[in-house]
Amino acid sequence: MENNNKDLITKYLADNIVYYRKKMALTQLELADKLNYSDKSISKWERGEGVPDIFVIKELSVFFGISVDQLISKRKQRFSLFKHRYLLAYFYASIAWLIAGTTFGILSILKVDYPAWHVLIYAIPVSSLVLLWFFFFWRQIKYIFLYFTLFQWSLALSITLLIGDIYNYWVYIIILPIYLFILFMLYVIYIRKR
Structure with missing residues (x-):
């Protein structure tokens, strides 16, 4: 023994x-x-x-x-929220979708003179910004590129819908150089260091 x-x-x-x-x-x-x-x-x-x-x-x-x-002694396995960080990030992003879905439902029921589906489009940049923040903090480069792209172009679409003229291309023309510049900076910061 x-x-x-x-x-x-x-x-x-x-x-x-x-x-x-x-x-x-x-x-x-x-x-x-x-x-x-x-x-x-x-x-x-x-x-x-x-x-x-x-x-x-x-x-x-x-x-x-x-x-x-x-x-x-034998190490005790503790519950770590860090192990479930992706779940945490998607949970916080889903809050934006919960709010958007509830708002969409209320606007549809009340028959407000506003396209209710716009609210669902507005949830895309909000949720992608939340996810971008989490993955930027955790330095997950492939997710940073993915959610930054989603955020940038869904923001342009949301601005276009807010203005009310879907044929107004100036928003996309303004966003394109900003998008390319930030992508280049992310490349310089993250990829070239490796």
Whole structure:
């Protein structure tokens, strides 16, 4: 039983060293430099082939910002909203659609002298702006391009509908250079850095 417990602690310690090192985006060599050990020692600890002494375990726990008990115990899986971030983003975007759908229904029932379907078009730039903000914050470049494009052109369509003249092309002519400029800036900021 005692040997089994020792093996379990060794496994948990190895798993936790790997987990927290990767969480801090460090390589084995970088962690070894910070602890003044060799990367071979770190590799040995992570494979469970060796265990650091108690002073190094304490130093590791301080470095990772956790207790020694957390370092040698099984990690508890916590519910993370960050794991469900896409769901969160689409939930907030759906609020715009809920408001637009409700408004559309009310305008249709009341037979207001206004095309009720315009409200549904206005929801497109609002929801795409919400999604753009989330994905910009999370640095998801393909979604940034997608939702920026959707936002830009649906905004132009919404402005055209607000003006009331669908043959008024000046909105699209004004938006096109703005769109191309911002796409170029996004390319410079995100793509060229890679």
